[in-house]
Amino acid sequence: MTLALGRLERRDLPAAAQLLGRGMRDNPINIRAFAIADDIARERALARFFLPVARGLWMRGEMLTATSDGKFVGVCGLAPPRHCQPGIFEKLRIAPSLLLQHPPATALRVMAWTGAWAKADPREPHWHVGPVAVDASLQGRGIGSAMLRSVCERMDRSGAAAYLETDKPENVRFYQRFGFQVTGECRVLNVQNWFMTRRR
Numbered sequence: 001m002t003l004a005l006g007r008l009e010r011r012d013l014p015a016a017a018q019l020l021g022r023g024m025r026d027n028p029i030n031i032r033a034f035a036i037a038d039d040i041a042r043e044r045a046l047a048r049f050f051l052p053v054a055r056g057l058w059m060r061g062e063m064l065t066a067t068s069d070g071k072f073v074g075v076c077g078l079a080p081p082r083h084c085q086p087g088i089f090e091k092l093r094i095a096p097s098l099l100l101q102h103p104p105a106t107a108l109r110v111m112a113w114t115g116a117w118a119k120a121d122p123r124e125p126h127w128h129v130g131p132v133a134v135d136a137s138l139q140g141r142g143i144g145s146a147m148l149r150s151v152c153e154r155m156d157r158s159g160a161a162a163y164l165e166t167d168k169p170e171n172v173r174f175y176q177r178f179g180f181q182v183t184g185e186c187r188v189l190n191v192q193n194w195f196m197t198r199r200r
Helices: 010-023 028-034 039-060 088-099 104-120 143-158 169-176
Strands: 004-007 062-068 071-079 127-134 162-166 181-188 191-198
Touching: 004 143, 010 039, 010 062, 010 071, 010 127, 028 039, 028 104, 028 191, 039 062, 039 071, 039 088, 062 143, 071 143, 088 104, 104 181, 104 191, 127 143, 143 162, 143 169, 162 169, 169 181, 169 191
Parallel strands: 127 162
Antiparallel strands: 004 062, 062 071, 071 127, 162 191, 181 191
């Protein structure tokens, strides 16, 4: 597969959200938070949720893209130091995707999940990496590695620390290959979560 890495353009936010929905459909925390048994329905719900998330991240940071034959195959969010967490107005833009499309319990679970992750965010200046997703049908083909390699090279050039969260043990091993170390763990919605930091 021939990959090209670039930066997401505003017009491509819907495509990025759909890719995030496909790529993160089976993440344990997403399954637990949205409580939708049908895979396709959960994928669509996640795409709706990730659209305002991606838009907010695009506005305060950037999104790295991986394309092959002109098609998005991977995305990786990057939020700069002091802009890691969404502000109140960004949260308000996300709220309708939860409150209008799901039972109130879903919004409460998502708030518990995102709140736990926000609480774990390090105080030291860092770039926040994520969400990171590769299209579900193409995982395991080096796309995630290409994006993370680019991110780490950028961190090394600037001497910056990077931080991320994950809810999948195989992702812990993946990120460790790029120098991330587990700096915290907790259970959120009865799902194990790992917090990982890569220091300069």
